[in-house]
Every structure is written in C-alpha cells, then in structure tokens.
Amino acid sequence: MAEKKVDQSSLKSKGFLPQRQENMFSMRLKVIGGRVDAQKLRAIADAAEKYGYGYVHITSRQQIEIPFVKLKDTAEASCELEKQGVLEGSSGKRVRAIxxxxxxxxxxxxxxxxxxxxxxxxxxxxxxxxxxxxxxxxxxxxxxxxxxxxxxxxxxxxxxxxxLEENCVSCGRCEKACKMGAITVQEEKARIDRExxxxxxxxxxxxxxxxxxxxxxxxxxxxxxxxxxxxxxxxxxxxxxxxxxxxxxxxxxxxxxxxxxxxxxxxxxxxxxxxxxxxxxxxxx
Ligand code: SF4
Ligand code: SF4
Ligand code: SF4
The missing domain is CATH 3.30.413.10 (Sulfite Reductase Hemoprotein, domain 1)
Known part of the structure; x- marks a missing residue:
C-alpha cells in the first residue's frame, strides 16, 4: 500500500515545523508578550515529556517549541494542549506572535x-x-x-x-540621570537638547x-x-x-x-x- 503523503504546509500552519529527522516536528506554541501562566507551563512541560524528549526550546521571539513530536502524535498533542488553553504558534505568511x-x-x-x-x-x-x-x-x-x-x-x-523653569534649583540630578547628554544645567536652569x-x-x-x-x-x-x-x-x-x-x-x-x-x-x-x-x-x- 502506498504511504500516505504528509501535508507539510497544513502541519506548518498549525505550528508544526518539520525537523531534519524524518517525521519529527518541532511544535511551536503561541506566547503573547513572553508571558505564560504557571498552569499552562505545567501543561507544556507534561506535553514535552509525553510527546517530545522532555525539554522545550525558547525562540528568539519569546515563543516556546516542543521538539521531537512524532508525526503520528501531532493531532493529539495539539488537542491536549488546546484543552489547557495553549494554542499553536504562527509560521508562514502570517502575522506572527506579538x-x-x-x-x-x-x-x-x-x-x-x-x-x-x-x-x-x-x-x-x-x-x-x-x-x-x-x-x-x-x-x-x-x-x-x-x-x-x-x-x-x-x-x-x-x-x-x-x-518648569520656576521650580528648577539647578541641582543637576536630571543631567546625571540622562544617558544621552541631552539635558544640561545652563545659567542655573535645566535645558533640553531636543536633537x-x-x-x-x-x-x-x-x-x-x-x-x-x-x-x-x-x-x-x-x-x-x-x-x-x-x-x-x-x-x-x-x-x-x-x-x-x-x-x-x-x-x-x-x-x-x-x-x-x-x-x-x-x-x-x-x-x-x-x-x-x-x-x-x-x-x-
Ligand atoms: S527597560 Fe524598558 S524596554 Fe526594557 S523591559 Fe523595561 S520597559 Fe521594557
Ligand atoms: S536641575 Fe534638573 S533635577 Fe534639578 S531641579 Fe532642575 S530640572 Fe530638576
Ligand atoms: S533629556 Fe531626554 S534623553 Fe535625557 S533623560 Fe530626559 S527624556 Fe531621556
């Protein structure tokens, strides 16, 4: 019987990125603004142990990926995490996670x-x-x-x-605080260089x-x-x-x-x- 063809693009749109290892996927999960609550983290940890190799990878854009998810487990892993409110990440021609x-x-x-x-x-x-x-x-x-x-x-x-010039006592605290050298005390008043x-x-x-x-x-x-x-x-x-x-x-x-x-x-x-x-x-x- 002919082997069923894997629909890579459909899997990719669901956050499963093909690995160099055959039929293995890195499952990308959506993280908004780098924040994940503890209950979701537990669910992700459980999924990493159950479907992956027991670890996650944090991407440069604050996303979490579970590597080594087998093709046969992709649907089940998605479904299980979705129940815990952990959704798939974005890839391809789309607006990515914020x-x-x-x-x-x-x-x-x-x-x-x-x-x-x-x-x-x-x-x-x-x-x-x-x-x-x-x-x-x-x-x-x-x-x-x-x-x-x-x-x-x-x-x-x-x-x-x-x-507010009338309040300025020319103490110089602002000058010290400015890392850009943009505010200086001149003629006993603070002055800002807008450039x-x-x-x-x-x-x-x-x-x-x-x-x-x-x-x-x-x-x-x-x-x-x-x-x-x-x-x-x-x-x-x-x-x-x-x-x-x-x-x-x-x-x-x-x-x-x-x-x-x-x-x-x-x-x-x-x-x-x-x-x-x-x-x-x-x-x-
Ligand atoms: S220093 Fe500024 S950019 Fe950095 S975390 Fe704080 S608010 Fe955000
Ligand atoms: S010098 Fe700067 S910090 Fe000091 S009173 Fe004037 S504005 Fe405030
Ligand atoms: S003068 Fe501008 S750059 Fe300097 S501390 Fe104030 S806001 Fe920041």
Missing part, C-alpha cells in the same frame, strides 16, 4: 502597558495572512529590550519632558523639585525592520502616537502590505520598492 517586554506594569522604566497592548494586537491580527510575514514587537521604553527596530512593525513607549533627547523620561523621574514633567506620553513607531539574511533597521515613522493613532496606523499598514506587497515580499522591501513617502501618505493621520 513580542513584548513587561512594560509599565512591572518595569520601573516602562512608559506604556506593553502587555495590555500585546493582548489587544494579538486579538485582532494574530495569524492574519500577509504576503510574507509581519513581526510586531512592543517595548516599554527607549532601552528597547525587545528590539522593536528589528521588526516589521515596532512600537516603543516614549515620553516628552517639559521644564539628542530619546524621550526616555529618566530626567523626569530624577527631578525631586517638580521642575520636569510629562508633556506627552505615547508610542514611537518603526516600520520595515527585519533580521535574518537581509537585516535592516526599521524606519522611524512617528513619535508619541496615542493608542488610537497607533491602531489606525497598524490597520492601514496591514491593509497597505496586503494591497501592494508582492508574494514573498517583506514590508521593508515593499517600502524600498514603492518609497516611504507613498506609505506615509496612506497610513499617517
């Missing part, structure tokens, strides 16, 4: 709630089809721990400080005299970044966008990519081909 840092719910440098935003973006876009792939990363501040500039669509929390300022807000946190305050907090958006064989940094599209602007830009970006992107073309390549200005006109408010 990567995010702790953001302001935990990290003391965080300026935006990355985890909440990751949940919202995941709900709307995860697994949507696109010409090649769309990787989204959300980072809470300009320290950029999850490398938003290396993603097709990168989001970074930022805040713009403003000086050097990366909108991290460290000076605001350092000032004890209420002489620096938040003028606006929002998101800086980078587009067209990628790693891999053709690494490139994303282009800064907009600074300090509010959440409504962010979601509008993301929606229009996905639409633009689908409308104009050629099969197999990354967003950055599309921007090179059609020019950043045509894209800006379509997506910016």
């Amino acid at each position: 990567v995010a840092c702790h953001g302001n719910s935990i990290c003391r440098y965080g300026l935006i709630d990355c985890q909440k935003m990751a949940g919202k973006i995941d709900e709307k876009y995860f697994g949507e089809t696109v010409p090649k792939k769309l990787k989204i990363a959300i980072t809470g501040c300009p320290s950029a721990c999850v490398k938003p500039q290396d993603n097709d669509f990168g989001i970074m929390g930022t805040t713009r400080p403003e000086i 050097k300022c990366v909108l991290c807000g460290a000076c605001i946190a350092a000032c004890k005299k209420d002489a620096l305050r938040v003028e606006r907090t929002g998101c800086t958006i980078f587009v067209g970044g990628s790693m891999g064989r053709k690494p490139r940094h994303g282009i800064k599209l907009i600074e300090l966008a509010d959440e409504e602007q962010l979601f509008s830009i993301l929606e229009k970006t996905v639409g633009y990519y689908r409308k104009y992107g050629l099969d197999g073309e990354r967003l950055g390549e599309l921007l090179d081909r059609l020019g950043i200005e045509s894209y800006r006109k379509e997506v910016l408010p």
Whole structure:
C-alpha cells in the first residue's frame, strides 16, 4: 500500500515545523508578550515529556517549541494542549506572535502597558495572512529590550519632558540621570537638547523639585525592520502616537502590505520598492 503523503504546509500552519529527522516536528506554541501562566507551563512541560524528549526550546521571539513530536502524535498533542488553553504558534505568511517586554506594569522604566497592548494586537491580527510575514514587537521604553527596530512593525513607549523653569534649583540630578547628554544645567536652569533627547523620561523621574514633567506620553513607531539574511533597521515613522493613532496606523499598514506587497515580499522591501513617502501618505493621520 502506498504511504500516505504528509501535508507539510497544513502541519506548518498549525505550528508544526518539520525537523531534519524524518517525521519529527518541532511544535511551536503561541506566547503573547513572553508571558505564560504557571498552569499552562505545567501543561507544556507534561506535553514535552509525553510527546517530545522532555525539554522545550525558547525562540528568539519569546515563543516556546516542543521538539521531537512524532508525526503520528501531532493531532493529539495539539488537542491536549488546546484543552489547557495553549494554542499553536504562527509560521508562514502570517502575522506572527506579538513580542513584548513587561512594560509599565512591572518595569520601573516602562512608559506604556506593553502587555495590555500585546493582548489587544494579538486579538485582532494574530495569524492574519500577509504576503510574507509581519513581526510586531512592543517595548516599554527607549532601552528597547525587545528590539522593536528589528521588526516589521515596532512600537516603543516614549515620553516628552517639559521644564518648569520656576521650580528648577539647578541641582543637576536630571543631567546625571540622562544617558544621552541631552539635558544640561545652563545659567542655573535645566535645558533640553531636543536633537539628542530619546524621550526616555529618566530626567523626569530624577527631578525631586517638580521642575520636569510629562508633556506627552505615547508610542514611537518603526516600520520595515527585519533580521535574518537581509537585516535592516526599521524606519522611524512617528513619535508619541496615542493608542488610537497607533491602531489606525497598524490597520492601514496591514491593509497597505496586503494591497501592494508582492508574494514573498517583506514590508521593508515593499517600502524600498514603492518609497516611504507613498506609505506615509496612506497610513499617517
Ligand atoms: S524596554 Fe524598558 S520597559 Fe521594557 S523591559 Fe526594557 S527597560 Fe523595561
Ligand atoms: S533635577 Fe530638576 S531641579 Fe534639578 S536641575 Fe534638573 S530640572 Fe532642575
Ligand atoms: S527624556 Fe531621556 S534623553 Fe531626554 S533629556 Fe530626559 S533623560 Fe535625557
């Protein structure tokens, strides 16, 4: 009897990546913003022991993979994990899992709630089809721990400080706190060099005299970044966008990519081909 042909692409779309070993698959599981609760971790550990070789692999984009799942076990492993709320990851021509840092719910440098935003973006876009792939990363501040500039669509929390001169006692705490050399005390008052300022807000946190305050907090958006064989940094599209602007830009970006992107073309390549200005006109408010 002829051996049944394995539908690799269907398996891949369910998160099973073929290994170099015949009929073995690495099972990719969806993780949103790098966060997995303990109950799900237990279920994943059990599955790794039952269906794999008893270990997991953590990918560079915060995903969990269970290697060495046999072809015959793929359906059962999926079903068992799904019952525990652990869903398959994304691969192929789709919007990939959303990567995010702790953001302001935990990290003391965080300026935006990355985890909440990751949940919202995941709900709307995860697994949507696109010409090649769309990787989204959300980072809470300009320290950029999850490398938003290396993603097709990168989001970074930022805040713009403003000086209340009348409160400034020229103590220099802000100057010491600024790693960019963007704030200096001159003629007994703090001064910000806007060209050097990366909108991290460290000076605001350092000032004890209420002489620096938040003028606006929002998101800086980078587009067209990628790693891999053709690494490139994303282009800064907009600074300090509010959440409504962010979601509008993301929606229009996905639409633009689908409308104009050629099969197999990354967003950055599309921007090179059609020019950043045509894209800006379509997506910016
Ligand atoms: S990017 Fe900023 S907010 Fe996020 S973990 Fe790093 S330091 Fe914290
Ligand atoms: S930390 Fe505040 S009070 Fe001190 S120099 Fe800076 S702005 Fe002025
Ligand atoms: S926001 Fe950050 S980069 Fe800008 S002046 Fe303050 S500490 Fe320096």
